[in-house]
Amino acid sequence: NVVTEEYGTALASAQEAQEILARLGHKKGQALALHVRSQVHLAKDETGKAMDLAMEARKFCRLVEDRKGEANVLSQxxxxxxxxxxxxxxxxDSKGISKGGVKEQxxxxxxxxxxxxxRSKQALGLAKKVDDKVLAGDALIYLAQ
Structure with missing residues (x-):
């Protein structure tokens, strides 16, 4: 649904999955559902909401000691x-910004x-712990940026 830009459907599905998984007490699944919700918000260019959901997912990853999941969430x-x-x-770069606006930006x-x-350094550390070279590579690329 994210690929086809059906954000509402994707968010509703992920939210429903998260609620079901919460009732079942499945923390790793909750982390995944939160991560999906974060991805949808990022696709919508809602970075603040995406980060909030990703950090919430990270808490669940830590509870179940899912280092690989945590590294993925940190990459998000x-x-x-x-x-x-x-x-x-x-x-x-745009024109018409006041001096105060420039300083704030x-x-x-x-x-x-x-x-x-x-966050890149944290993701790199976790990727190394779980010996995931792809995650480590991603973290290094993000660090370089």
Whole structure:
């Protein structure tokens, strides 16, 4: 549904799955449902909501000691943060921004870069622990950005 841009259907399905899994007490499944919801919000360019859901998914991954899942979720946060950096840079490049606005965008950009770097390092550490070279490669690419 995300591929066809049927975001409402994708979100409703993931939300329903999350609720069912919560009733069953299936934490790993809840993490996956939250991750899917995060992906949908990222596809909609709703980075804040995407990050919130990804961090909630991370909590469930940690509860069940799913390091690979946690690394994937952290990568999602990094992608969202990098998108925020792109938005901040685009705004800085646009015309008509006041000096105060530029300073605020520079502050937001710096904060987003710091958080993206931190989450990339965490994802890399987890990828190494579970010996997943693809996840490690992704984390290194994100770090380079």
């Amino acid at each position: 946060v990094v992608v969202a943060r990098l998108r925020e950096c792109e938005k901040a840079l685009a705004l800085l 520079q502050r937001l950009l710096a904060a987003a870069k710091r958080d993206a770097s931190k």
